[in-house]
Amino acid sequence: MPTTKQLLSSVEVARFTAQGFLRLDGVVPREMNEEALGLFAAGAPPAVPYGTPVPVAFPEGSFARRLLGLPSVAGALESLVGPDPAVDHHFVHTRPPHEGSAQPLHADALIDVRADAFDVQLMYYPQEVTAGMGGTLVVPGSHLRRTNESDTGRYQNLRGQTRLTCPAGTVLLLHHGIWHGGRRNDSDTVRHMYKIRFNPTVPQVRLWDTRDVDSPAVREELRRTFPWYEQATARLEIHNRILLWRSLSADPGFDIDHWATRITNRPAAPAAQRSTA
């Protein structure tokens, strides 16, 4: 296993900007997954005060600290929220076998209207999640919508939704605004998911490996639409991503198909014309 921290590429951060989550399949070693299942079965870990630095919340050698120290997890997290994020809160979600209800589709916390910052939620799955176990439902590209908590509960299914199935040791990193929900567990197996929310403590600007920031693939990621977008609203989503990418990449002129540039165009009149007006 590599030990060097693995920062994300620009293309990967653009993908996160477009879809609102990033999936790291099977990155946690088997021994840690087995350890986690034992820990989680014993009960939820003690709560951590909001805004606690990672080293204080999770002492050296603790399971959470080792999880966050895995090179791929550490690199992805630093690429999105920067070094030394604060732990907002953490929790173990457990779904017993044949647990009959699904969470309504929701976004966590209050409507968050920050246009130039975001929190990241880590979701860790210590065991294989099959379709019957009802993993997390995630709606790609929903994170920039302004809705409050479970007001989206009426929506049961959306085209292109992701009904998570994954190998043991998978980690999801999600934008705080993503629409998601725990699905009904129809299996005979107890399902665990460990969530940690992080607040950035530095400006979220060029925190990743930016060597490919001018790659055409960045634009391709940012212009992606999802099957549940209505025709007209899809353009607004891309517009809003352009604004976020301008902030993340410190490139105020970044655009796709001239959309943000066109609707902010205010040509200055020539000086001579102004003086005779």
Add this chain to the structure above:
Amino acid sequence: MTTTRQQVLVLYLDTSALDSKVVGWARYDGTGTTRPTTGDSDEPPYETGTAALEDGWRLFQASPLVPPYPGAEHATSFLKHEFFFEKLVRQ
């Protein structure tokens, strides 16, 4: 004694036109014989709103077209094109 129960289908469409494609859906069953829930299917029950009419669902509500609030023209939020259908089932 025979009674009548309502089954409700909610379709979210691509545009405000009833014959545009389904992008989201939800079902509620007043007969209590099924328990539709969040994340229980990946394929919509119909491809368009009119396909639901053709299958006997009765449309009873469509979202009005509301202009964006000034200053919020680029904000995205709830799905806009919501259509409610019903079927009445005798039990």
